Each structure stands twice: as C-alpha cells, then as structure tokens.
Amino acid sequence: MSFQEKRNLVSLLSNLLISIIYFVYVIQNYVSGSLTDITDFRFWGAVILILIPVQIVGKIILHIIFTIINKIITNEDEPSFSDELDKLIELKAARNSLILFMIGFVISMASLVIGMPIALMFIILILSLISSEVIWDVSHLYLYRKGF
Amino acid sequence: MFHISIYIEKDFKMGKYIINNNIRKFRFNNGEMTQQQLAEKAGVTRQTIVSMEKGKYSPSLELAFRIAQVFNVSLDELFSYDLKDNSN
Known part of the structure; x- marks a missing residue:
C-alpha cells in the first residue's frame, strides 16, 4: 500500500472516529x-x-501520529508535493464529495417543505457534512487503487 | 479502406484503445533504476510511476515527454496506443 493510500485510510478512520466521539460527547452532555x-x-x-x-x-x-509511526516502521517520507495524478484524484474526490453534500442539502430542505421537525433538517445537514468528508476519503482510496 | 476507417472510428468512440508503456523495461535497461529514482527525475511521486506501470494511469503529454527525456528515447518507443486486449 502506498503512502497516499495509507494516508487516506487514516484520514477516513480519523473522520469516523472523531465524528463518533464528538456526537457521543454532545448527546451525553x-x-x-x-x-x-x-x-x-x-x-x-x-x-x-x-x-x-x-x-x-x-x-x-492523527495525521502527525500516523506520519511518525509510518516513518518509524517503513522509513518512508511523506511526498513533499502533489503531482498531476494527485491533483486529478483530488478534483474527482472533491466533485464526489460536493455532489453528496448537495444531495444532503436538498434532502434537508425537502424535509422542511414536507413539515418534518427543524431538528431533522439539522441532523440531515450534519450527516451530509460527515458523509461528504467520508466520500472524499473513499474516493481518494478508490481512485488510487483502481486508477483511471 | 472505408470500412476500416469506420471500424477504427467506432473503436475510438467505444474506448477500445489503451495507452501501453515500456517504463518498466526502460527502468531495467537503465541500470535497474528504481521507481523512486525515476519519480524524482521526472518530478512526480512514486505512486504515479507505480500507477503508470500497472496501466492504471495515462500520463499527461508533458509528463510523458519528461519520462522520455529521462531515458533519452522518443515518445513512441516509450508509449504505444493499442487496441485493448479483451481476452483478459
């Protein structure tokens, strides 16, 4: 697995972990x-x-911790720049992420139109925000693995 | 001739062509250059070289020229535009 793939996997897991911990904390307190x-x-x-x-x-x-652990284990340095493949993948991932967020935004507005509670609109907005972050990382992983 | 050109045009539209490369072969012939060394000389990351060798990524024209310059060969020695092998 390349550094970019590992980095995106860590980013995906940290996104999920931070979101879960944050919402468990908010709901409990x-x-x-x-x-x-x-x-x-x-x-x-x-x-x-x-x-x-x-x-x-x-x-x-979490990224700093990952970079240090990865350096200790594999002696691999983080690439200091983004090349054309990185930029292309970033563009496609941003497109996927934005599409998902826009779908979530439209659904949240639709929930208001059909008379659902205000809180549901915010919950859908927050979920689409987190999902778009997840899709950003999943798209990166998929495109680095599959290529295009 | 007319039929051949129609078939080729149809194949183009259906995306049956693929860009193949001999990067791995040229690396080997250049003192078993590593992917990292080639990446540094071409100004890209190792991931990009790996993706190109696996046929997962077709480089930009500029990068293709840079890699050809590293090996001191012409573009058509390094890259070829072939029909996809559907047997795989």
Whole structure:
C-alpha cells in the first residue's frame, strides 16, 4: 500500500472516529430526551460550528501520529508535493464529495417543505457534512487503487 | 479502406484503445533504476510511476515527454496506443 493510500485510510478512520466521539460527547452532555425534539437554533449552530475545528485539529493530530509511526516502521517520507495524478484524484474526490453534500442539502430542505421537525433538517445537514468528508476519503482510496 | 476507417472510428468512440508503456523495461535497461529514482527525475511521486506501470494511469503529454527525456528515447518507443486486449 502506498503512502497516499495509507494516508487516506487514516484520514477516513480519523473522520469516523472523531465524528463518533464528538456526537457521543454532545448527546451525553447536552441532550436530554430525543435529539429531534431540540428546536434551539443556537444549539444546532454551535454543534456544527464546533464540529469543524474539532475535525480539523483531530485530523492534524492523527495525521502527525500516523506520519511518525509510518516513518518509524517503513522509513518512508511523506511526498513533499502533489503531482498531476494527485491533483486529478483530488478534483474527482472533491466533485464526489460536493455532489453528496448537495444531495444532503436538498434532502434537508425537502424535509422542511414536507413539515418534518427543524431538528431533522439539522441532523440531515450534519450527516451530509460527515458523509461528504467520508466520500472524499473513499474516493481518494478508490481512485488510487483502481486508477483511471 | 472505408470500412476500416469506420471500424477504427467506432473503436475510438467505444474506448477500445489503451495507452501501453515500456517504463518498466526502460527502468531495467537503465541500470535497474528504481521507481523512486525515476519519480524524482521526472518530478512526480512514486505512486504515479507505480500507477503508470500497472496501466492504471495515462500520463499527461508533458509528463510523458519528461519520462522520455529521462531515458533519452522518443515518445513512441516509450508509449504505444493499442487496441485493448479483451481476452483478459
């Protein structure tokens, strides 16, 4: 497995891990009762806004740990630049990720139109945000493995 | 002749052609150059060389020229545009 594949696998796992830990923490500490009953916009705004820096910082820390462990085990350095293959894969992954987020956004708006609770709209938005991150990493992995 | 050109055009449209390369052979003939050494000389990552050798990635024209320059050969010695082998 190449460095790029390993890096994306770590990114995928860290995305899932950070999201799960974050939401378990939020639900345990700030939610009493059902998640869909929460109509406080400040709560949902804070959940989304705090998730972003938590994801960024968590991913940076896990990436540093991965790079150190990988260097110790394989003595392989991280590529210092992105070449044309990396850029092409990044473009395709960004396209897939954006398409998924847009689908999630449209579904969240549709949930409002058909009279579903406000909380459901935010839950769908958060899920599409996390799914788009996951698809970003899965697309990278798939394209590095399969080629095009 | 007319029929052949129609068939070729049809094959082009159906994507039956593939770009093959002899990078592995030229690496071997150049003092068993490693993929990493070739990557450094061509200005790409090793992953790109691996993908090209496996036939998973067709390089840009610029990269094709850079690799040809590394081996000091012409493009058509390094790359060929062939019909896909459907037996695999």
